[in-house]
Amino acid sequence: MLTHALASDLKLEVAETQYRGHARDLARQAAEGGQIELVVALGGDGTVNEVVNGLLTHGPDPEALPRLAVVPGGSTNVFARALGLPNDVVEATGALLDALRDGSERTVGLGLAAGTPGSDDEGVPARWFTFCAGFGFDAGVVGRVEQQRERGKRSTHSLYMRQVLRQYVGESNRRHGTITLERPGEDPVEHLVMSIICNTAPWTYLGNRPVYPAPAASFDTALDVFALSKLSATAVTRYATQLLASTPERGPRGKHVVSLHDLTDFTLHSQAPLPFQMDGDHLGLRTSVTFTGVRRALRVIV
Template identity: 80%
Template sequence: MRALLVVNPAATTTSARTRDVLIHALASEMKLDAVSTEYRGHARDLGRRAAESADIDLVVALGGDGTVNEVVNGLLHHGPDPDGLPLLAVVPGGSTNVFARALGLPNDAVEATGAILDALAARRERTVGLGLASGTPGTEDEGVPARWFTFCAGFGFDAGVIGRVEQQRERGRRSTHALYLRQAARAFLGEPNRRSGMITLERPGADPVRDLVLSIVCNTAPWTYLGNRPVYAAPEASFDTALDVLSLSRLSTAAMARYATQLLTSTPERGPRGRHAVSLHDLTDFTLHSKVPLPFQMDGDHLGLRTSVTFTGVRRALRVIV
């Protein structure tokens, strides 16, 4: 087997020495080409070249969820090939690693590499579904390129929090869970539409759901992690189904406290609920519209402001080593 290893040298939880050890371990079992990313979007470019090459059987992503997202978008640049879905392995190297952990991989990079080598020896893999977000025809976002996501997307409040965190990281702050919580509190205090939302969710064959403050689109559960604590925004979400949505129509102080508590205590059986919570399961096609431009994020990457995003759940998009 010939593999391409895409390495993010800025991965927050792996040192250069650890990365060398992982490279040697992988190279002992396969023909391996290792390339370190040098710019934003480089992992996507490498994934695309691998997908277009007849010589690469497997792409291994060593980094966080952002690196994985770029690699996946490169691999699927031309869309899923039903006759031969691309093959991916993930070695977690970021601060959260939601996708890798949702696949059942250890959060430690060395242990995850061992698990991947065991899976390769046993020829163990699975097919997963992914989400695709694109600009909505007939809107000002019509020309926005389509982009795949592995575990979540967000429109509104949660995307605004991620945008704030990225601004802090650009100023030299480390990405920690405490940083996310502080920025969430500040975003809440500055949210102008927390009592009457701007978002409308439209889907075929159903009435629109209006006046939403935020919408979290999940492709798997958990939605994220706080340290080792999994957080379930949509407990039924799965790589084997289409997309799930949790939307909130109110973020008053009382509502925020209630839903934050429900998220922190959520389980695989029970997520947020209440008269201001809207939960939808296994959606293949739907659109989120906003009366004003709102923050948008995918797999924890802030993508700026949008007024409309169309989502598609693709049940068979990628093969992964597990």
């Protein structure tokens, strides 16, 4: 039905992904061929991330690269929903066709993460992300969820919350963080337990409830950082409650909260290897990651 709806308005070529990374390869071919004007990604945030990385293989060039359209097909679809698209395949397809007829698009900023020169992760290839990255606690949760999904468990919000609890119980550094944030011209921020890098708001959804750790984050600015320097039982209770009650106007606050807005360049270091995730995809352990916020990186149909 989706293909039929799109084919009625577009000259359409359909390609189904066959392996992890295939969406990236297909998008790279589309960008390099010079004949494709629009790439439509049907899938969840992981598929969209692959497509974006394929389109931007040779760097951002919004006017020359194909435009991106997203039809949500995953369990959470944060990027699509942050763009204002309906969280339903049929409704989102209708909205996409309307946007194409109206010529409605915007140029969004993206985040880029790479291994830090001089660190053990220096050779790690740079990778783009659309809405968030995480270093530390939240990335550990993502890794646990992925393990459960590989065992056949469905990706549900209850599964996610169980893994949050298990990650917390097993977190050895929750009172004395190992992460340091460094940025040009500023004093380092030390002893962070977890750090979330946001390219837009909300950061995620719990069902239909949006969560805003960094309410000011936007596709029109660089990157925002939400970090915590303590995960004691009292601190977790306080900040989890604030997260659940967060709004576009107000996020978590307190003496253990670090909130930074519109950062273009910064690095996160850890004394010990920590989990790292981008757009909900667990990427293993890292000791240092350098982030760049790139404004106006890609044209998107909205």
